[in-house]
Amino acid sequence: MVLSLTIYELTNAENSDVEQETERALNRETSEDDTHPSPVDRFRFTSRIVSQSEPPLSGMVWDLFKNREKLTTEMTSLVQVRMQESI
Numbered sequence: 001m002v003l004s005l006t007i008y009e010l011t012n013a014e015n016s017d018v019e020q021e022t023e024r025a026l027n028r029e030t031s032e033d034d035t036h037p038s039p040v041d042r043f044r045f046t047s048r049i050v051s052q053s054e055p056p057l058s059g060m061v062w063d064l065f066k067n068r069e070k071l072t073t074e075m076t077s078l079v080q081v082r083m084q085e086s087i
Contacts, residue, residue: 006076 030038037045062068 006072008072
């Protein structure tokens with residue numbers, strides 16, 4: 001039996017170390033060594049952007065693609081090839 005699962009359909013296993021590290025990385029302050037603002041600073045800067053000319057869009061990002069299945073299958077294949085090449 002062949003499953004047609006793509007990398008976009010994988011679920012994350014709970015891992016408190018990964019969650020803690022992600023939280024730490026997202027909330028750290030920008031340092032003098034950074035070439036760009038830290039994520040928390042980027043979130044703060046972008047939260048101040050006000051768009052009055054366009055109403056917020058509803059729906060899912062996937063709705064923007066004509067063929068989600070084709071795209072995710074193609075990208076999964078590409079990732080698999082690149083991973084094989086790196087071994």
